[in-house]
Amino acid sequence: MKTIVQKVLGAVAVGSLLAVQVPASAADTASKKIALSNNFAGNSWRQAMLKSWEKVTKEAVAQKVVAQAPSFTTAENQATEQAAQIQNMILQGYDAIVVDAASPTALNxxxxxxxxxxxxxVSFDGVVTxxxxxxxxxxxxxxxxxxxxxxxxxxLKGNLLEVRGLAGVFVDDEIHQGIGDGVKKHPEYKIxxxxxxxxxxxxxxxxVAAILSTLPxxxxxxTQGGDGYGVAQAFKAAGRPLPVIFLGNRHDxxxxxxxxxxxxKYETMSGSIAPGSSTFAFWVAQQILGGAKVPKDMKLPLTVVTQNTLDEALxxxxxxxxxxxxYSQKDVVDFLAKLK
Amino acid sequence: MKTHTVSHFAKWQRWRAGRPWLGSCLAAVLAWAATVFSGQGQGSGELLTVALTFSAFTVLVSLGQMLVISVGPGNADLSIPSSIALSGAVAMLVMDGSNAMIVPGILAAVLVGALVGVFNFSLIRVLSIPPIIATLAGSLIVMSVAIAIGRGLKIKPPPLFSDFMAMRLFGIPLLAVVVLAVSIAIALMLERTVLGRSIEAVGQNDRAAGLAGMRVELTRFWAYVICAALAGLAGALISGFSGGNSLDQGQEYILLTIAVVVIGGTVVSGGAPCVPGIWSAAMFMFLLVAMLNAAGAGPGLRMLLTGLIIIGVIVAASSPGKR
Incomplete structure (x- = not known):
């Protein structure tokens, strides 16, 4: 008799424990399907982004937080192709689509x-309007x-060289403007x-090698990240003294x-966005499906490596x-709670 | 008096017609002069050295593209970027940072390239897919293999290999000398061997060439294989030059090679390759970008000018009435 009561109590306790583990968003998302629409996989950042997505969503599926979370990457990095891909996702009945967009407007x-x-x-990294x-x-x-x-x-004082990204892409314009604002603030620099x-x-x-021979x-x-090593190679090949090159968190x-x-004793600094931002977007999508109230526009913090944190980061x-x-579900729940 | 001028003009026309590389050569010199001028005269020699280094890669890949384009209308290899990515990864894996493995690494890269060529040609021949679609589709498969092998991993080249890539002989990059040797070999092949003559004949009229007893499809097979093998070699060399392989290291060589072949005076409908033109056009394409960068042109303007200038050079280089 007593043992049965204990068992029942135990089961209740386990049940409530489980209830505690499923946080904030009360609604169940176990039957929901979330897809990742990605436009490009040809560099290390995107590769890491896809890997992080795979790792975190696999665990989420195993724990029955969501039913499915596959990722799809278009082959040609074309907005039209990605638009077609999203059309397919609509037909396949996904509940949420996380998208890293080829263009801010063409997928609208x-x-x-x-x-x-x-x-x-939910769009991230390459966001849509x-x-x-x-x-x-x-x-x-x-x-x-x-x-x-x-x-x-x-x-430091003197001449700067700016290495930009892909012309016509939103990210390139934004970073470029930021660099322009910085130079306006510090008139001791000239690009x-x-x-x-x-x-x-x-x-x-x-x-860089081509322009270097014409520069003082x-x-x-x-830089904009990912090309710092190539810039360094160009300076080395030209036999020029090594400038301070801002890096973009790549392993190389x-x-x-x-x-x-x-x-x-070379000193510099490195900053970029963590590819794991795909997992951040995943949890945001999951929270929205779970009924959480989320603002339409959010800003993700930058990940910075300094001289002191270099060894650890490496x-x-x-x-x-x-x-x-x-990012874990808890990170995102905390992040959203702070926004309120 | 009047007839005199006309005969001069006709002579000039004839002289020019035999030298389809002349336009791009002139354009390259002009672009170099303009860059040096807008850079206040600094580093004119250094710019040439840099241009030779980077053009050497372009030349190596474009020579292959030239052979493929020369075997007849509709032939082009669009799988070059993937071949370069895959062979770079294979070369660095085989070398694994050891000086002793440099030669096997390069050979492996060339072999991998040649296999891609065989694969491309079998898609075209066995499955009768048009070359542009076949090589484009093939390139997706090749790139997937490259991703699977490398997984975006950068492996550093052996130190000796990097040094070799940066080495200069009297200011001339050793790399350019090597590529010059390859160019001469290709030129001799085109002039002196059965395969070379067949490439021109097949490109001019494959039916006539076939009836004359040439093995049309075998000729095309070799063009694709040599092209992909050269891309494989370039993949290994680029990895050595850039301090390691990367998936996107061949990205730019798809349109660039076709532009270089056409600007260099090779007839785009096939049958008339032009080796010297590959060099002058590759130099021109590099110096054009250098010139526009040095002049501080924005990306929009730069693309516009690049397009206009390429059209201009092609029009100026092709002799009137003989296009």
């Missing part, structure tokens, strides 16, 4: 259709401005050259930084990867 039609079909759309979608934007302007602030805090490295090391190396001494290089960049630091980053941070 497809996204509006998804919203009309009652699908929650369609008002019905949620946006988890990165403060790219800040990423540009902080570079110049950092150079100023080092007391003597600007090239488009397309966020690709080999392209950055080529473009360069004190520092403002940090390895190179460590080598330079150990060899010649240790925790796998070769070929980017300094990463995967």
């Amino acid at each position: 039609g497809a996204i509006k259709k998804a919203c009309d079909a009652g699908i929650v759309v 369609e008002p019905c979608a949620y946006r988890i934007a990165v403060d790219f302007k800040q990423l540009g401005e902080m570079q110049i602030d950092y150079f100023a805090s080092r007391g 003597v050259g600007s090239v488009h490295g397309n966020w690709t090391q080999t392209v950055a190396q080529k473009e 001494t360069v004190t520092a290089v403002a 960049e940090l390895t190179w930084w460590k080598e330079q630091r150990d060899a010649s 240790k925790n980053t796998e070769p070929g990867g980017v300094v990463n941070m995967e």
